[in-house]
Amino acid sequence: MAKKYTVCLTALEIEKLQTVIRIGKTKARTITRARIILMSNEGKTNEASANCFGVNVSTVARTRQRLAIGKHASW
Template identity: 45%
Template sequence: MTKKYIVELTQQEKADLQALIRKGKGAARTIRRSHILLLASDGKADALIAETLHIGVRTVERTRQKFVPTHRLRIPQEWNL
């Protein structure tokens, strides 16, 4: 089955997320979502992302679902997901 929500990030978006992660001062939820989006944009499977980050697969699915329709980095300012 084809994934319904495919995460595609520009180089700038990836750089912004990586900077946010490196800074390490954001909310844990925001940093975790940033990790999810970066891994998803690299084509990793939801199960692998969940295992890597020690979270549930459903968390990965919800993050994809909420990010893809709104996209265009409103991260993290408007991330009240």
């Protein structure tokens, strides 16, 4: 299945997401979404991300979609 929304992050965005994950003071949901986005940036499929983090494939797809259309929270 082709990816409908591709993720292409800048170095600054990657650094911010890694900081969110490393500090660990945010909600678990936010950390999982940050990990999904980073994995998507590496070119992994929705299925691979879902299996890795124990979430549904639709969660990964929605997270990608929100990032692509700009509805994601600022990191």
